[in-house]
Amino acid sequence: MTMIEKNLQTVQARLAVACRSAGRERREVSLLAVSKTFGIDAVKQACAAGQTAFGENYIQEAVQKITALRHLNLQWHCIGAVQSNKTRLVAEHFDWVQTVDRLKTAQRLSEQRPAHLPPLQICIQVNADGGATKSGVLPQDALALAQQVAALPNLRLRGVMSIPEPAPDFAAACAVFASIKAVFDDLKAAGLALDTLSMGMSADLEAAIQSGSTMVRVGTAIFGGRAKVV
């Protein structure tokens, strides 16, 4: 058994325990394997262990992997910042973009999505902590952006994603995740048909699942530590 396969089993066990203690079904939470900075072989090993959805932050690096592994029919999520000059590459190669926080980006992605591909699946990135330097739309601006994005022809709005600052303990993490869940619930109450709440990473997936996450994005716990701090 490879280290990655072993790690995936450990993460799957954590997900099972977290769902059980949250009183949720295991199938309510999907696992996104964050493969940024790791090579094609690492993705192949995870795929061989049954993992099919992968998250990437760096567009150029991701496009190389996506192209090289096209035959494996993996699902690729962009979870990094999307600069205007990268929207075409993203629209042409990814299945999901979780980091939409400006209408301009969404419009370009919609315009540049190739006609032969299904709609690009979108999450609005919400800045839950309100930190001025971080990406993500502020909670009070999320509904307006979500409604505009939902109206674009070649995108399909699926939900909300957030990357809160690491919290000091479980309760504090749950409090932040609950505030993100509240944004998600508000958008649904406003009539948007959303099914994805992307929150929780290696260190805090239990708190995220307790708070209603439907997708955790896990890198380190699957692939090991990254040389580069990102």
Ligand SMILES: *Cc1c(COP(=O)(O)O)cnc(C)c1O
């Ligand atoms: C790197 C990254 C992750 C994975 O973080 P780990 O702590 O390694 O699990 C999840 N989400 C985003 C947006 C990331 O950039």
